[in-house]
Amino acid sequence: MFSFILRRILLMIPTLIAISVVTFIVIQLPPGDFLTALTAERAQQNETLDSSLVLALRERYGLDQPWYTQYWLWISGILFRGDFGQSFEWNLPVSSLIWDRLGLTLIVSVTTLVFVWLVSFPVGIYSAVRQHSPGDMIATFLAFLGLAIPNFLMALVLMYFASRFFGQSVGGLFSPEYANAGWSLGRVWDLITHLWLPVLVLGSSGAAALIRIMRANLLDELHKPYVEIARARGVSEARLIFKYPVRVALNPFISTVGWVLPALISGEVITAIVLSLPTAGPLLLNALFSQDMYLAGGLILLLSVLTLVGTLLSDILLAVFDPRIRYT
Numbered sequence: 203m204f205s206f207i208l209r210r211i212l213l214m215i216p217t218l219i220a221i222s223v224v225t226f227i228v229i230q231l232p233p234g235d236f237l238t239a240l241t242a243e244r245a246q247q248n249e250t251l252d253s254s255l256v257l258a259l260r261e262r263y264g265l266d267q268p269w270y271t272q273y274w275l276w277i278s279g280i281l282f283r284g285d286f287g288q289s290f291e292w293n294l295p296v297s298s299l300i301w302d303r304l305g306l307t308l309i310v311s312v313t314t315l316v317f318v319w320l321v322s323f324p325v326g327i328y329s330a331v332r333q334h335s336p337g338d339m340i341a342t343f344l345a346f347l348g349l350a351i352p353n354f355l356m357a358l359v360l361m362y363f364a365s366r367f368f369g370q371s372v373g374g375l376f377s378p379e380y381a382n383a384g385w386s387l388g389r390v391w392d393l394i395t396h397l398w399l400p401v402l403v404l405g406s407s408g409a410a411a412l413i414r415i416m417r418a419n420l421l422d423e424l425h426k427p428y429v430e431i432a433r434a435r436g437v438s439e440a441r442l443i444f445k446y447p448v449r450v451a452l453n454p455f456i457s458t459v460g461w462v463l464p465a466l467i468s469g470e471v472i473t474a475i476v477l478s479l480p481t482a483g484p485l486l487l488n489a490l491f492s493q494d495m496y497l498a499g500g501l502i503l504l505l506s507v508l509t510l511v512g513t514l515l516s517d518i519l520l521a522v523f524d525p526r527i528r529y530t
Contacts, residue, residue: 203521210517214510221506226273229495229502236290236493237265276496280503287496291489296500299485306375307481313397314405319455321409326416327448330424341413348410353473357403361477364399372399373478400477415454423447449523456519 237256244250260266264275279285286296329338361372374381380392423429424447432442471483482501489498 203518206521207514207518210514214514217510218507222277222503223273225499225502225506226276226495227269229493229499230269230272232493236495239493240290276499280500286500289489289494289497291492291494291497296497299497300482300500300504303480303482303485306479307483309393310375310397310400310404310479310481314401314408317401317405318408318412321405322412322416323455325409326413326451327420327443329413329417330420330451331443333421338417342417345410345413348406349414351406353403353407354476356406357399357473357476360399360403375400375479400473400479403473403477412454416451419451419454420447423450453520453524456523457516 237259241256264272276287279287284297286300288294289296289299292299325341329341332338365372375393375396376389377392377396380389383389429442429447432446433439471487474481474483486498486501489501
């Protein structure tokens with residue numbers, strides 16, 4: 203197991219290097235830079251930026267250097283000083299912007315993951331064991347409905363009902379009086395009362411997909427010879443289902459770790475904007491629009507790291523839980 207994990211970690215190093223280079227090149231592809239976009243925006247407002255100020259800013263942030271020089275300044279700062287650079291638009295260190303958003307993003311994403319698992323695991327098992335029953339048909343209908351309805355549309359509908367019939371303030375994760383307040387029991391409770399809406403919206407499609415996957419995988423296992431032999435030997439139905447077929451069908455749940463970790467950063471960007479969530483997804487989108495390259499690059503690099511870490515965890519957990527997988 204140790205050599206298996208070590209090989210996976212060593213393979214992550216060149217992958218991360220390649221990702222960081224490609225990320226920086228892609229960010230540099232649009233013509234101009236943040237100062238060019240800022241100058242054009244001011245021109246539309248009949249304002250001008252002092253040319254000496256623009257030159258000073260270019261020199262300060264290294265924008266007058268070739269891309270490979272800028273890349274080295276950026277990546278060396280991350281590796282040796284933990285410095286992700288300066289956000290042009292916010293005029294703040296990128297690291298502080300990322301960590302400020304990461305806490306709430308983590309809360310939303312982990313709660314959504316728990317919701318998805320708690321719903322899809324029992325419903326998927328029930329649908330497979332009670333195939334073609336009324337409950338299975340209802341679960342199948344709801345699963346297809348969850349896959350068909352866009353998350354942002356569901357967000358708009360639920361926001362309307364929450365505001366119209368329950369009188370709850372919608373949008374964001376806090377009521378106006380707690381938005382900028384310090385942490386307290388009241389603020390924690392206010393967060394909990396607002397958390398159900400983004401969790402339900404963001405988790406609906408994921409739960410629907412895993413229900414279908416769990417049902418299909420478990421149906422494949424329930425009709426295999428080893429299940430029939432175990433049933434013929436008198437193994438109880440509940441023990442038979444949970445000890446053997448369910449264990450094999452759990453692979454999709456374990457493999458979701460690979461995409462859950464990067465979702466901590468990116469999330470559902472459009473849905474987060476509709477719900478006014480103070481998470482990292484809208485921050486990344488805004489950085490890409492404004493060509494705030496250090497902020498966008500830092501977020502994309504962190505997203506890539508979490509993707510690799512999530513894939514590593516998925517590989518390890520699959521190797522532990524599924525005896526058919528060898529440490530290769």
